[in-house]
Amino acid sequence: MTVAHHPQPETLMAYAAGTLDQAYTVVIATHLAMCGACRGEVAHLEDVGGAILEKEAEAKIGADALDRLLSALDGSPEEEPRPAPIKRHEGVPSPLAPYLKGGLESIEWKRKGPKAWLAELEVPANSHSRLVLLKVGAGAAMPEHGHGGHELTLILSGAYNDRFGRFAAGDLADHDDDVDHQPIAEEGEDCICLVALDAPLAFKSRLMRVLQPLTGL
Amino acid sequence: MYAASMNEAPDRGSTPVQAPQADASALLLRVAEHRDKQALSALFTLFAPKLKSMMLRLGANEALADDLVQETMLTVWRKSHLYARRKGAASTWIYTIARNLRIDHVRRLSSRPYADVEAIEIESDAPSSQQIIETNETVSRVKAALAILPKEQMEILSLSYEHDLSQTEIAEKLGLPLGTVKSRMRLAYEKLRPVLGDLQ
Ligand SMILES: [Zn+2]
Numbered sequence: 001m002t003v004a005h006h007p008q009p010e011t012l013m014a015y016a017a018g019t020l021d022q023a024y025t026v027v028i029a030t031h032l033a034m035c036g037a038c039r040g041e042v043a044h045l046e047d048v049g050g051a052i053l054e055k056e057a058e059a060k061i062g063a064d065a066l067d068r069l070l071s072a073l074d075g076s077p078e079e080e081p082r083p084a085p086i087k088r089h090e091g092v093p094s095p096l097a098p099y100l101k102g103g104l105e106s107i108e109w110k111r112k113g114p115k116a117w118l119a120e121l122e123v124p125a126n127s128h129s130r131l132v133l134l135k136v137g138a139g140a141a142m143p144e145h146g147h148g149g150h151e152l153t154l155i156l157s158g159a160y161n162d163r164f165g166r167f168a169a170g171d172l173a174d175h176d177d178d179v180d181h182q183p184i185a186e187e188g189e190d191c192i193c194l195v196a197l198d199a200p201l202a203f204k205s206r207l208m209r210v211l212q213p214l215t216g217l
Numbered sequence: 218m219y220a221a222s223m224n225e226a227p228d229r230g231s232t233p234v235q236a237p238q239a240d241a242s243a244l245l246l247r248v249a250e251h252r253d254k255q256a257l258s259a260l261f262t263l264f265a266p267k268l269k270s271m272m273l274r275l276g277a278n279e280a281l282a283d284d285l286v287q288e289t290m291l292t293v294w295r296k297s298h299l300y301a302r303r304k305g306a307a308s309t310w311i312y313t314i315a316r317n318l319r320i321d322h323v324r325r326l327s328s329r330p331y332a333d334v335e336a337i338e339i340e341s342d343a344p345s346s347q348q349i350i351e352t353n354e355t356v357s358r359v360k361a362a363l364a365i366l367p368k369e370q371m372e373i374l375s376l377s378y379e380h381d382l383s384q385t386e387i388a389e390k391l392g393l394p395l396g397t398v399k400s401r402m403r404l405a406y407e408k409l410r411p412v413l414g415d416l417q
Contacts (some may be wrong), residue, residue, distance in 0.1 A: 009410075010402040014384060017377040018316040018331075029330030033337050042334075043305070044355075044413040049316065050309030051359035052378045058266030059273055065283060066261050069290050070254060094337065098328035150384075214342070 003035045005164070005171040007152070012038060016045035023129035024197035026095055027152045027172070030194060033093035034170040091157065098196065099131065104156070104192065107133060115140035134193045136160065143182040149198030151175050158191030160184060218252045241307035249292065249301035261290055264311055271315065275381055285322075302339060306356040319381065358412040370405040373398060 007015075007028060014020050014026045030180050085092070092100050099121040109117035115137025119148070123131050124202040133156075136142050142160065159168040160213055167173060175181070185191035241263055247256035265286050265306070272282035292314050293300075300310050317331050363371060376382045376390065388395045 008399075008403070009384070010384070010399050010408040013402055013406055014377060017381075018320050019377055019381055019383045019386075021383065025330050026328065027250045029334050032334045036341065039334065039338055039341075043338075045305060046313055047309050047355050047359055047413060048363075048374065048409060049312040049378050050306045051363055053264075053271065053312045053315075054308045054356065054360060055363065056267040056379070057270045059269040059282070061265050061269060061286070062283060065265065066258055068289070069261060069287055070258070072287065072291055073254065073257075073294055094333040095328070097328040097333075169399055 003031075003037065003170040003172075005167055005173060006035065006038055007031065007172055008174045011174050013045050013048075013151070014039055016042050016049060021196075022123045022127045022128040023131035024150070024152055026099065026131055027154050027196040028192055029095035030093050030168070031154050031172045033095055033204050091176075109135060110129070113140075113143050116143040118143075128198065130197050132195050134195055136183075136185040136191045136193075138185055138189055138191075139187045140187070149176075150196075151198075152196040154194045156192045156194055158189040159186045160191050160193075161186065224347070242304070245293070245297055245300050245307050245310070249297035257290070257294055260293065260307075260311075266309075266310070268315055271379060274379060285315075285318065289318055292318065299335070299339065308356055355412065355414050359409060362409050362412045366405060366408060370401050370408070373401045374405050375415065377402070 011020075011024075011028065015025065020028065032042060057148060091104055107119045109119050112118045117135040119133040119135075121131040121133065123129065134142070134153075138156075138158070152172060153167075154172045155167050155169050157169055159166060162166070162181040162183040164173065166186075173183075241260060244260050244263075247253040248260070251381075252331075268286045268289055269282045272285045277285060284387065293311060296314070300307075315332040320328070320331065363374070366374070369404070372391075373387060376387045377384075384398050386396060387393075388398045391398070
């Protein structure tokens with residue numbers, strides 16, 4: 001698969017830093033599953049994280065911390081228990097598989113126009129972003145679907161054209177809301193896209209409050 | 218007290234340059250290949266204080282930060298065979314473990330996209346291995362490049378990589394338009410990119 005359109009560097013950087021919200025993370029991870037070049041790029045950007053960790057200040061470690069670790073090793077399985085693999089369907093990259101357990105065929109599309117359908121994928125309640133699938137009929141224009149903000153659109157099948165060029169499977173459009181464009185699906189095949197967008201009404205959860213359950217380790 | 222490092226002067230110069238990188242990689246390989254607990258202890262000594270500082274910075278209390286450090290190092294032990302296949306800089310690999318742990322526990326994603334991508338990378342026949350062997354040097358070069366990055370760009374990187382803030386949250390915190398945060402991040406990227414290794 002030849003990918004022509006990639007995420008913006010600052011988006012990949014945010015992915016490497018681990019600060020993208022869920023829907024954006026899933027869209028980028030799905031692009032990475034389809035794009036070796038960006039996987040290499042993310043590996044480089046993770047080196048920035050490694051360098052920053054090396055520069056990090058040092059906090060005092062309790063005298064018993066190392067013993068605690070060593071004694072935990074003995075009871076620890078050699079490998080992390082793996083979650084049961086999720087059954088993957090044709091054309092569904094693994095980062096997307098948990099959201100499409102029945103494959104692309106089983107999606108419950110909601111009609112949004114004469115040749116446009118939308119399906120909302122489930123993200124946790126504390127998410128600030130929405131993950132949706134869009135299907136646009138061959139030859140039709142993409143409907144308005146955002147509320148503004150940062151938008152990532154990954155083509156899963158089919159293709160569309162806009163003033164930025166031709167976007168086919170694996171290509172990703174990384175736009176802010178001030179970008180004006182009108183994608184038109186190509187003739188011959190419906191165009192299915194995975195889209196991450198801001199969900200401005202979602203509640204923000206505070207970091208350490210959700211971390212608390214970990215304290216009992 | 219740990220929050221001050223953002224604006225710290227470069228740690229070259231008065232103190233000798235530390236080069237724990239190559240050592241740390243060798244230690245990790247000993248853990249992977251020989252299940253060497255002494256090597257793991259040495260890695261703990263190198264990284265636990267930094268990891269703990271990072272967790273405290275994110276707002277964890279002492280006990281929680283200690284637990285997260287334990288869990289990170291336990292994951293290093295369990296997954297070292299994966300490091301042995303990918304190689305690369307030890308600090309980068311440990312950084313990704315701590316990052317993923319933080320994401321699993323803090324953000325509570327309902328899936329594990331980072332683990333999926335890692336599995337794809339491991340399966341893929343064209344390992345970026347030649348790039349990966351070079352990364353010990355890369356991390357040292359990145360450190361040097363970070364030290365001379367303009368302050369306002371380093372601030373954005375620090376808030377992102379160390380403080381776990383999204384671009385939107387950084388914009389709110391600094392009272393800047395989102396576009397400015399993104400363009401500073403892009404400028405930092407453009408300064409760092411030449412030292413990060415081969416362009417694909
Ligand atoms: Zn790409």
